[in-house]
Every structure is written in structure tokens, then in C-alpha cells.
Amino acid sequence: MTEILKATIEDAEQIAELVNSGYRGEASRKGWTTEDGILGGTRIDAKGVRSEIMKDGTTVLKYVEAGSIIGCVELVHQINKMYLGMLTVKPDLQATGIGKKLLYAGEQHALKHSCVAMVMWVISVRSELIAWYQRHGYTPTGEFRPFDNTDPVFGIPKMPLQFMVLEKPLV
Numbered sequence: 001m002t003e004i005l006k007a008t009i010e011d012a013e014q015i016a017e018l019v020n021s022g023y024r025g026e027a028s029r030k031g032w033t034t035e036d037g038i039l040g041g042t043r044i045d046a047k048g049v050r051s052e053i054m055k056d057g058t059t060v061l062k063y064v065e066a067g068s069i070i071g072c073v074e075l076v077h078q079i080n081k082m083y084l085g086m087l088t089v090k091p092d093l094q095a096t097g098i099g100k101k102l103l104y105a106g107e108q109h110a111l112k113h114s115c116v117a118m119v120m121w122v123i124s125v126r127s128e129l130i131a132w133y134q135r136h137g138y139t140p141t142g143e144f145r146p147f148d149n150t151d152p153v154f155g156i157p158k159m160p161l162q163f164m165v166l167e168k169p170l171v
Helices: 009-023 046-054 098-112 127-135
Strands: 002-006 058-065 068-078 081-089 117-123 139-146 162-169
Touching (some): 002 098, 068 098, 098 117, 117 127
Antiparallel strands (some): 117 162, 139 162
């Protein structure tokens, strides 16, 4: 049985492990969403996941199959928009539709909170990922934000990076 549920702080270790496997290191190379060539280190630790889950206005959804978390997405309510981040699917299950289901669940969550749009930041050199989001209705806003993260817990850039802002209207 598969379900999309709200994550709890008890899920933090498993979600951190999932997110890191989806974006960094050898395991991430089994999927197409790896950031291993542009960032080293980890993507997030369990402490960071717990912190996100506990924040007011933030919801982390988990995709559960046979008792295991195999996907997740972070949703942050920002006035009339919903920020979408940390969309992750277990690398060997990518390209099976789980990411689309999580994306749709995030959009439904946003509509329930009277949001008019989804917004996200994607590292601008991730053209394949940007193209995937564009196929799902997200468009570049023309805005770029600096990648000024210096905390190695969230990755060590291997090149200069910036974020591209994407948005999708919901109404």
C-alpha cells in the first residue's frame, strides 16, 4: 500500500537519509537528480529535517510504500504562495511517477491553504531538472538568487552556483 502522509519528527532520520541518497554521493548516481558533480557533502541532516518539520507554516510530506519512506517534499506557506523544496524520490525508483504524485500532492496542499502559486528555487545549472519542472507547468520568473550557503552540512559547492526561481500559477 502506498500513501502520502505528513511527516513527523520521528521520520527525520529516514528522510535525511533519503534526501542525501537522492542528491549526493554514489547512491545518487543511480537516479537522474544527482547534484554530486556540482556539490559535495550532505544535502541535509536529521537535525535539519526535524527543524523543518517543526517550523510553523512548513509541512513535509512523505511517500510511504510497504512501511518505507521512498519520497518526500517540503512545503512552506509564504503568504499567498507555497514554496516547494526537497522533492526527493529514492534513486532507483526515479522516473516511475512518484515525483509527479508528490508534486501534485504539494499543489493540492497549497490550494487547501488558499495559495495562488507554487514557487521554487532550482540550481540554475540543473537543466534536466528545470526542464522536468517546466513540463509540469513551472516557468522561470527571470529572477536568480545567490547560492551563498557556506554550511558544509548543506553541501560544498564545486563551482560557482546560483538559484533560478520557478513559479506555477494554481488558479
